[in-house]
Amino acid sequence: MSGLQTFEALFLMLLATSGVSSNTTSKTGTAPATNVVVEEPEFTDVIENVTVPAGRNVKLACSVKNLGSYKVAWMHFEQSAILTVHNHVITRNPRISVTHDKHDKHKTWFLHISNVQEEDKGRYMCQINTVTAKTQFGYLHVVVPPNIDDSLSSSDVIVREGSNVTLKCRATGSPTPTVKWKRDDNSKIAINRSLNVLEWEGNSIEITKISRLDMGAYLCIASNGVPPTVSKRIKVSVDFPPMLWIPHQLVGVPLYFNVTLECFTEAHPTSLNYWTREDGHMIHDSKKYRTESNVGMPIYKTHMRLHIYNIQQTDYGTYKCVAKNPRGETDGTIRLYTSTPPTTSPGPPTTESYSDLWSNRNLNDSAGGLPHHHGGQHSNSYSGHVVDKNSKYSSNLNEIDRSEQKSFDTNIIYWPPDTNRNNQGATTTTTRSTLSIILNTSMLLLARFSLQ
Ligand SMILES: *[C@@H]1O[C@H](CO)[C@@H](O)[C@H](O)[C@H]1NC(C)=O
Ligand SMILES: *[C@@H]1O[C@H](CO)[C@@H](O)[C@H](O)[C@H]1NC(C)=O
Ligand SMILES: *[C@@H]1O[C@H](CO)[C@@H](O)[C@H](O)[C@H]1NC(C)=O
Ligand SMILES: *[C@@H]1O[C@H](CO)[C@@H](O)[C@H](O)[C@H]1NC(C)=O
Ligand SMILES: *[C@@H]1O[C@H](CO)[C@@H](O)[C@H](O)[C@H]1NC(C)=O
Ligand SMILES: *[C@@H]1O[C@H](CO)[C@@H](O)[C@H](O)[C@H]1NC(C)=O
Ligand SMILES: *[C@@H]1O[C@H](CO)[C@@H](O)[C@H](O)[C@H]1NC(C)=O
Numbered sequence: 001m002s003g004l005q006t007f008e009a010l011f012l013m014l015l016a017t018s019g020v021s022s023n024t025t026s027k028t029g030t031a032p033a034t035n036v037v038v039e040e041p042e043f044t045d046v047i048e049n050v051t052v053p054a055g056r057n058v059k060l061a062c063s064v065k066n067l068g069s070y071k072v073a074w075m076h077f078e079q080s081a082i083l084t085v086h087n088h089v090i091t092r093n094p095r096i097s098v099t100h101d102k103h104d105k106h107k108t109w110f111l112h113i114s115n116v117q118e119e120d121k122g123r124y125m126c127q128i129n130t131v132t133a134k135t136q137f138g139y140l141h142v143v144v145p146p147n148i149d150d151s152l153s154s155s156d157v158i159v160r161e162g163s164n165v166t167l168k169c170r171a172t173g174s175p176t177p178t179v180k181w182k183r184d185d186n187s188k189i190a191i192n193r194s195l196n197v198l199e200w201e202g203n204s205i206e207i208t209k210i211s212r213l214d215m216g217a218y219l220c221i222a223s224n225g226v227p228p229t230v231s232k233r234i235k236v237s238v239d240f241p242p243m244l245w246i247p248h249q250l251v252g253v254p255l256y257f258n259v260t261l262e263c264f265t266e267a268h269p270t271s272l273n274y275w276t277r278e279d280g281h282m283i284h285d286s287k288k289y290r291t292e293s294n295v296g297m298p299i300y301k302t303h304m305r306l307h308i309y310n311i312q313q314t315d316y317g318t319y320k321c322v323a324k325n326p327r328g329e330t331d332g333t334i335r336l337y338t339s340t341p342p343t344t345s346p347g348p349p350t351t352e353s354y355s356d357l358w359s360n361r362n363l364n365d366s367a368g369g370l371p372h373h374h375g376g377q378h379s380n381s382y383s384g385h386v387v388d389k390n391s392k393y394s395s396n397l398n399e400i401d402r403s404e405q406k407s408f409d410t411n412i413i414y415w416p417p418d419t420n421r422n423n424q425g426a427t428t429t430t431t432r433s434t435l436s437i438i439l440n441t442s443m444l445l446l447a448r449f450s451l452q
Contacts, residue, residue, distance in 0.1 A: 039066040041128045047138025053226060054144045054174075057114045062126030062136070064107055070128050074098065074111040077123035077137070084111060095120075118142050118174055146177035146222035148232045153220070160327075161212055161240040168204040169220030169232060177224035181205045184217040184233060212238050212268060212300055241328025242267035244321065249332075252339025253311050261306040261334045263321035268300040271323040275306045276331075278318045288315075308336075 045063040052058045064072060073085040083091045084098035097112045113120055121142040128134040152170035159165050171177040181200040183189055188196040192208040207214055215238040223229040245264040253259040265273055273293050275283040283289050283306065292305040304321050316338055322331040 038068070041065065041067045041070050041130060041134065043126070043128075043134065043136050047124065047126060047136055049139040049141070051141040051143060052116050054116055054118055054142055056116055057112065058116050058140065059113070060111045060124050060126075060138050060140065062109045062111070062138075064109065064128060067107055067128070070130060072100075072109045073127045073129070074109070075125040075127060077125055079122065083124075113140075116140075116142055118144055142174065143224075143226045144172070144174040145226040145228055146171050146173035146224050146230050148220065148222055148230055150232070153232055154234050156235040156237070158237040158239060159210055161238050162209055164206060164208045165210050165236065166204055166206045167218060167220070167234055167236070169222065170203065171220075171222035171230075173222065173224045173226065175224045175226075177222040179203050180221045180223075182219050182221065184219050187216075189218070190214055207236075210236070210238055212240055212266070212298075214238060215268065215298065215300070237268065239268050239325075239327050240266075242271040242323035242325050242330045244323055244330050244332040246321070246332045246334060248334070250335050250337065252337050254339055254341040255311055255313065257311050257341070258307065258309045259311060259336065261308070261319055261321070261336070263304040263323075263332055263334075265302045265304060265321075265323040266300050267302070267323055267325045267327075269325050269327075270295075270300070271302070271325040273302055273304050273321065273323050275304070276320045276322060278320070280320075283319075311336075 042065055043063065044065050045061070047060055047062055050058055050060065060074070062072060062074070071086045074083040075081060076083055081091055083089070083093070083096050087098060087100070089096055089098060095114045095117075097114075099110045099112065101108045101110070109126065111124065111126075121140055123137050123139055125135050125137055149170045149172060152168070154167045154169070157165060157167070167181070169179050169181075171179050178201060181189060181202075182198065186198070188198055189200055189205070190196050190207065190211070190213065191200065191205070205218075215236060218234045218236060219231045220234065221229060221231040243266045245266075247262055247264070251259060251261060261275075263273075265271060275289075275291055277283065283291065285291055288309055290307040290309075292303075292307070294303045294305075295301070296303055302323075304323075306319065306321070308315055316336050319334045319336060320331045321334070323329065
């Protein structure tokens, strides 16, 4: 109220000082003694409320009839500021101007605001300086598209598996934007063990006990209905020491065959992966060996392969796959033993006993890493390792003969013989590794095949 009174006082003062003469005897409130009925000025239209994004230009219109010698002024209510009077700009704000449309019967006074700012919002009054001032209002709403303040928001993070991570996003705008979080591959966000969500609302998000599965890019998306919606991509890297999984720890291969050994690793950052013999010397690619490391999905998984060509007696023994990264190191052992060449008979399959090996002691700490590999469906068949069909069997015949002789009186032979076996009688004292080959008549088939 006092604001309004101030306006009126200011307004009248301005009219007096701006040299505008008025024939109205408004100060006394008595009309001039005349028979002519002078029509009072009147507004002919309401002021439209306007919503405008910051930065635009806007004009507010105030339409009046019978203005006569009265004047129209524009004011900003909340700022208690007189902006314009008649054709004059009173405010020092250079973005304000006033025009009016002379040709229209109902004169329209336009208040122009260029490059609208948030502080321009509020109630605009159009006032006529009649005895009792006539006033009408219009609202200017200034909206500001959302903006993410980088300096107050999280940037890419690298954390250790198992730690808690808080990501923040500070968004400004008018109206106040809402912030939503998503993963950029649209997978669920694991807030904690019991809460998985596709979307999370809030300026920050805390992921407790982060796992490697939580690794990836997160998007914070700020929106307030004013386009454009903005987003920030925050990459979360989860570091952990390497882990190994070996599908076949025992691999049998006949002399002169080729064979492939395999290890699966998980590590972040990416581990240095290599193979060694028992002497610890790194195996390099050569005529004898070819190493392969294929990055899987997700990228912290790697499939390591060691191809060994034309197996010689000295090639039997142990091999190690090694994975190292700045968080730690691990290795796993694969034993290569002599086996008999495959048969073409579909007869009883050879079986191989192996156990899944977890060489990493932190297995229980991994929230859903390598255990995916478990399932016992891995082909542990002999043919999975020995695929070559053109080996030189002839030179291997002696070995086969020996094994035949040993096994003639039994349906189960152990090859190579193993004294460590506890529940099945071993026949010799030579100790190698644990492999059982169940055979009956196929031994003969095998012998026949190898003669071809
Ligand atoms: C104002 O008064 C003057 C003299 O007093 C007169 O000449 C003029 O016509 C009047 N103007 C109006 C708009 O009444
Ligand atoms: C402008 O908005 C105000 C309140 O926000 C409302 O009372 C008024 O009727 C609106 N005017 C128009 C022309 O829509
Ligand atoms: C992580 O958050 C959980 C739950 O809020 C808390 O119990 C735990 O102590 C936190 N761990 C660390 C390393 O701060
Ligand atoms: C998981 O997070 C939600 C949201 O922060 C919380 O309400 C809930 O208690 C948490 N659950 C556990 C088991 O920590
Ligand atoms: C893993 O957890 C199981 C059950 O909680 C426990 O029996 C086992 O000893 C743990 N293994 C390791 C390597 O900590
Ligand atoms: C072993 O692999 C090499 C190269 O791929 C091939 O030339 C050779 O024939 C293979 N040997 C056997 C016995 O299959
Ligand atoms: C040997 O294998 C044949 C065919 O695979 C089978 O019918 C037979 O029962 C087996 N003999 C023994 C003793 O297991």
